[in-house]
Amino acid sequence: MEKQMKAIIFSSAKHFIVTLTAAFIGLLSIGCQSTQAPTGELTQVGPTPISTAISVAQPTSRPLSTAADTISSQPQPTVITLTVWATEGFTPQSDLVAEQLSNFETDNPNVKVKIHLKNSSGQASALNYLRSAKEVAPGVLPDLVILDTGDLPYAWRENLIQPLNDKLDRTIVQDLLPAALKLGAVDGQLAGMPFELDLEHLVYNTTLITDTPLLWTDVLSSGVSYQFPAKGRAKQLGDASLSHYVSAGARLVNEEGAAKVDEAALLDTLNFYQHALEQEIINADILNVSESYEQWEQFLSGEIGMTHVSAHRYLTDRRMLSNARPGAIPSAKGAPVAIGHGWVFALVTSDPARQKHALKLIETFMQTDVNANWATRSAVIPTRQSAFYLVANDDPYWLFLSNYLQAAIPQPAFEGFDQLSRALQQAVEQVINKEASPDKAVQNAVADLE
Template identity: 30%
Template sequence: MGWRPQGPVARPLLRHVVSIGPGPYAMAVCYNGRGNVNSGQNGNLRPMDFTTSCVHSANKSRLPRTRNMPWWMLAALVFLLVAGACRSPQAENPTSPSPALPPPDNRPGPPIAPDISSLPPREQQLVVWAPDFLEAGADDRERAILAAAYQRFEQAHNGVNLEVHIKAQFGTASMGNYLRSAQRVAPAILPDLVLLDTQQLWPLVDVGLIQPLDVANEVQIADFYQFTLDAVTYQGQVYGIPYLADVIHLVYDPNRVNPAPPTWEELLQRGPSYLMPLGGSDGYGNDSLLLQYVGAGGQLLENGGLSNPEALQAVLAFLHQAHSRGILPDTALTLADLDAVWTAFHAGAGAMAHVSAHTFLQDDGAGNGLGYAQVPTRQGLPATIARTWAFAILTNDPARRTLALALVQELLAPEVQGEWTALAHYLPSRRNSLEAWPDHGGYLDFLSRQLEVAVALPNGRAFAEFSRNIQSLQQAVLRGELTPEEALLQMEAAAEP
C-alpha cells in the first residue's frame, strides 16, 4: 500500500534499500521504481548511509515500495548488481540474463569505510531514524498526516531538508546496533534525532550517544502521562521526549467467562483458563510477570532492589497454584510473548488472556465481540505495565538541537499525534492527544484509566539483572524445581550487595 498524500501535501520521496550483509558496513541495493538498480556512482558498489528500509524527503515525488516487489525479482536485482560490480568497465550491460543467485552469506566481512563524501551537506539536513512500525501496515491517511507535518516543518525552516530513515527495532540490523556501530566507525553518519523504545535508551546513554535534555529550557513536560516521563528518566535525568505508548490488559471470551474475575481469589475459585506469556527464553522477566508483582504491592526500582519480598512470594505462589489447578495451562509455559498469547487465545487455548492495547485495537477486539478488563490482581487494584517510544536527540550542535525539538513539537500537536496514533493503533503520550481520538465507546474510557495507573520499566543494567532473576525463578517454580519460599530466598540472596 503506497503513501499517497492527498490535497496540498507534498508527495515524499522514498528510496527503498535492501542491505547485503549485517552491520554498518553492509552494501545496499536501491530500487528506484523505474526498473533500475542504483548501486552507487558509476554503477559501482559502495556502502550506503545505514538505511535499511526507506528514506523520506518531504519535497520529492513518491516512488513504489520495494517491500511489494516479488522475492524472485529482488533476488535477481541483487545478483545483477553484484555481477555488474565485478566486471570491468568494458563488460556487457549488467542487466543481461544471469543464473539464479544463491542465498547471500550473512557473515560479517572486513570493515568497509563508509563513503562520507557522497553524503549531502549536513548543514542542510535534519536526519531522523525511526522504527519500522511507522511504515509497516500504514494506510494512506497515516502517511498523509506525517507527510503534512514534515512539509509544515520544512516550510517553517527554509532550506532545511528533512530525512526520515526507517530502521528495524530488533535483530542484528536493529537501530540500536546501527547506532553503536556508527559511533565506532562513522560518527558523521549518526542521525540528529531517533525514535526508539525507551528500553533501548539507557544502553545508548551508557556509551555516550545520548545527552540529557534541559527540562527547564528545551522540553515542556506538561500533559504527559507520568509513566512516559518515568520511562525517559535515567539516573535522575531526562533523556527523551515520549511519543507513543502501549499497555497490557485482559481480553476474554464472554461466551466462556463473564464478567472477568478482578482478583486472584475469584480467578482461582471460578477457574477459567488463563493465558499469559510464561515461556520467555531471553532471560528477562516479561512485562506480564512484572505487572503481577506491581499489582501485588511491589515497586520496580532502577537500582534493581527487591522492594517487597512478600509480594514476590505471593506472585510465585499464585502462579504455582493456578498452574497446578490447570487454570494456567501447560500451553502458557511455552508462550514467549504477547503475540504468541494472542494467537493461542484465538485458537481457543484459553478463556481469557493478556493482550496489548495495540493488538486489541489493531484486530478490533471490541468490534469482534471480545470483552476487555483490567488484569486480575491480588486485591483487585488496577495495574498495568506500559511500554513507551520516545524521541532522543543525538546531536550536540545547538542549532540542530533546536531544529530537532521543533520537529518533535510539530509531531506532538494533538491534531497530528492524536489522529496518527488512532490510525496506527498506538497510544499517545499526552492526554490532550488521546482526547482527539474518535469514539471507541467504553474502551476509550477504559484505556484512559489504564494510562493513569500505568508503570514504566526502569532504565539501567541493575533493573535488567533484577528482571532476569525474577524470570528465572518464576520458571523454576512452575517446573517444580523450587517452591515459592525457596525462590524468594534465592532472590533475596541475589539482591544482597
C-alpha cells in the same frame, strides 16, 4: 601679371581648403570624443595630438551590472540537512509522515530531512548504532533518533543523547499523559519525547465470565482458563509476571539502591501460580509463549477464557470481539500494574543551530492533531492528553484506558535489573515446571542474585 595673380589666388584657395579640411577632421574627432563618458576633468585645448586627447578621455572598461548579477552576488542561505534514524514503522513512505515532513520543509525552506531506517532491536538497532558510531565514526551520527522506551535509559546513561528539559514547547510537555511522561523521563530528566504508547491488559470471554476478575482470588474461583506469556524475553521476566510481582508489593531495590529480591512478594506470586496449576487454570504451555499475540487466536476461538492483549492488538481486531471485554491485569491486592512501552524522539546533536531545527521537527510531529492521527492510523495510544481525548470521544474502551493508564510504569532499566530479572524468571519456571516449591524457588532466586 594676370597669370601671377591667378596663381596666388589658386594657391591661397588651396591652402584654405586644406586648412579647412584639417579643422573639420579635428572637429569631427572631438565630436566623436564627446560620446564617451566624461572623465570629470576638463582638457585644455592646445597642441596636444588628438590621439593623446582621446586616450586621456577613454574611461576604464567595466561591464554593466544586471539584476541577475546582483542576486547571484548576494550570500545564499545554507541548506541544513537533518538526519533522523528511525524504525520500519516510521518511514517517509507513510502518508502521514510524508505529509508532516513536507509541511516542515515548506515552513523551513533552508532545512531538509533525511530518514535512515534501523532495526527495532538486536545488533542492528538504533541504540547499538549510536554506541558504535560514537566511538568509531561520530560524523555519521544523526540529529534525531527514534528509540524504544526500553532502550532510552541506556542511551541516556551512556551520554548518547541530549536532555530535552526546557528546550521544547512547554505546552506540549505539560500536555503529556502522566504515563507518557514516565516513559520519557530518566533519572528525573526528560530524555525523550514519547509519541506513541502501548501496554497490555486483560481480556476475557463474557460468555464464560460475567464479572471482571480483579484479584488473583477472582481468577482462581472462576474456574476459567487464564493464559499469559510466561517464557519471558532473553531469559528475563516478561511483562505479565513482572506485573504480577510488582502488584504484590515488590520493591525492586533496597535502601542503598541495589537490586533485591522481595521475598514476600515473590512468594505470593509463585503461590498464585502453583494454586492456578493445581486447579488447571494455567498449564506449563505458557512457558513456551513470549508474547501475548501468540495466544490471541486461541482466545478468539474460545479455547482460552482469559488472556493478556496489547492495546494495539485490541484496537486492531476490535471489530472481531463480540463477546470480549477488557480489564486490568489481575493483581494480588487490587492495585494493578501495567508495563508501559512506546517510542520516543531523542535528540543526538549537540550543535545549537542543528538542535533548533531538530526540536522544531519534534514539535511538528507532536501537534495535537498529528499525534491523534498517528495513534488512530497506527492503532496505538496517543501521548498527549488533548490528542487522547480527541481520539477517545465517549468510547467505553478509551474510558477504560484512561483509568488503566494510571497503573502504567516503564520497563525497569536500572543497574542490576537484568540479573534480578533472570533470577525471578528462573524462579517462575521452576514452579510452573514443578521443579521446586514456591519457598525453594524464592531461596534459589535470592542465592542467584548474590
